[in-house]
Amino acid sequence: MNAGFITGHLQTDVGPVPQISTVWSFQDRLNTMKVRWSIGRMSYRVLPGIYAVGNPDKSSRVFVTGNYKLSFDHLRRALIGIDGWLLVIDTKGINVWCAAGKGTFGTKEVVRRIRIHHLEKLVDHRKIILPQLGATGVSAHEVKHMTGFAVIYGPVKAVDIKHFLEAGLKASDQMRLVTFPLAERLKVIPVDVFYGKYYMLLVPAIFFILSGFYPGGYSVDSAFTVGWKSTLNLYSGYFAGCVITPALLPWIPFRRFSLKGIVTGWLAAFLLLWLNTLGGSIAETTSWFLMMGGLSSFMAMNFTGSSTFTSLSGVQKEMKTALPIQIAMVSVGLAGWIITRFLAL
Amino acid sequence: MSRFTYLTDVVTLKLDPEKCTGCRMCLIVCPHAVFEIEEKKAVIRYLDYCMECGACAKNCQEGAITVKSGVGCAAGILNGLIRGTEPSCDCGSGGNCC
Ligand code: SF4
Ligand code: SF4
Secondary structure (H helix, E strand, O other), X not given: OXXXXXXXXXXXXXXXXXXXXXXXXXXXXXXXXXXXXXXXXXXXXXXXXXXXXXXOOOOXXXXXXXXXXXXXXXXXXXXOOOOEEEEEEOOOOOOHHHHHHHOOOOHHHHXXXXXXXOHHHHOOOOEEEEOXXXXXXXXXXXXXXXXXXXXXXXXXXXXXXXXXXXXXXXXXXXHHOOOOOHHHHHHHHHHHHOOOXXXXXXXXXXXXXXXXXXXXXEOHXXXXXXXXXXXXXXXXXXXXXXXXXXXXXXXXXXXXXXXXXXXXXXXXXXXXXXXXXXXXXXXXXXXXHHHHHHHHHHHHXXXXXXXXXXXXXXXXXXXXXXXXXXXXXXXXXHHHHHHHHHOOO | OOOOOOOOOOOOXXXXXXXXXXXXXXXHHOOOOOEEEEOOEEEEOOHXXXXXXXXXXXXXXXXXXXXXXXXXXXXXXXXXXXXXXXXXXXXXXXXXXX
C-alpha cells in the first residue's frame, strides 16, 4: 500500500496517530486518473483507523469517511488549513455512497470504529461529522444511542466542508443536493464503456468471420470490406448508448434511459446510413437499425447504475418492458443480418 | 439548477404525519430535497425526485418514513435476475461503480 501521504506521527492518549498531508502528490493524481479509467483493477484503499490533519487536539473536529482512497483524498484535500481528526472506517475500498447503499458504510462499522479506536479518549467532545451520503447506511440516532456520539451530517461534497464549518456546522440547501451536471456524467462514463470488456473484441471478430459469407460463397475480401463496416456499426451503437446518451442526458427526449438509448442509437444509424456502412439492401439496413437501437438502448439503460437520481422501483419498472424489447431487437436484427449473408434479399 | 426526474409515480416512499415530530432530520439527509416542512411537520413535496436511497427512513427517529430502498441500477437488477437473488450491485470494479 502506498502511504506517501503520511508525514509524521502525533502522540495522543490513544497512542501515535499518523499525520497526513492535505496536498495531493503527483502519484495521487496519477492514481486518481487510473482509477477513473479502471486501469489495472487496483484496489485503491487506505488502512482504516485514525489520522490527523494539521495539529489537532482534544477539542478538534472528527471527520468520518470510508477507506476508498479517492474519498479519503478528497476529504484531506478539503481540510487544508484545518486541525482535525479523520476516522477512516472500513468500507472495503468502496466510495461512501455506494458503501452506504450496501451497508458497509453503516451504523455497525461506525460504532465499531468509535469503540476500537477509543474516540472518547481522543477527544473530549461528543460529535462526529459524517458525509451526508453516508446517511443511507448510518442511523444517526442509533450511533448516538450506542456510543454517545452525535452524528452531524456534513455536505455532500468534501469541497464544501470549509463553508460548512464556518457556518457553524450548517450546510446550505445547495450543499445538500446531489446534482448530475455534465462534468460528473463524463467522469462516470468510463465505467460503462468497460462494461463490455472482451465482448468488445470477441463480437466484432465474429462479425468479421460472418462478413465473409455472401450469397453463393465465402470471400476473405468480403470478410474485410463488410467486416470493418460491421465493426463500425457495432461500436457506434455501443458508444451511442454508453457515451453519447450519458453526455447529452438532459437534452435527449424521454425519461426512460432505454428510450433515450434508442434515440441516440438510431441517430448514429442514420449517420452511418449516410456514410454507407449499413449495407446495400433494405433488409440489411433494417437489421442494423434493430441491432444498433437495441444495443444502444441496453447500454443507456445500464447508465442508470451510474446516475444519481434513478430509483430501484423506477428501474425495475423500466426494465420489465425494455429488456424483452432490447433482446428482441438485437436477436431479430442479428438473425436478419445473418440471413442477408446467405440470401440475396 | 436543473433537476432530473426519472419515472413518475413509482417510488415507494411514504410518510406518516401522525408520527412526525418535525425534527427536520429527513430534510438534512435527503440528497434530492424531497421533503419540506409545513405546519411543523415534514411533508413529501417532490415525490418523483426520490431515488429510494433510504437515508430518510434510516434517520427518522420516530419511524415515520418508510421506503423500499435499493440501488436503481439496471446492471444490479440484472445480476439479481441471473443469480435469482435480490438486486445486487457487485460489479467488482472498485469504487467508481456501486
Ligand atoms: S425525520 Fe421523521 S420525525 Fe423528523 S421531520 Fe422527518 S419525518 Fe418528521
Ligand atoms: S429515500 Fe432518499 S431520495 Fe428518497 S426521500 Fe428519502 S432521502 Fe430523499
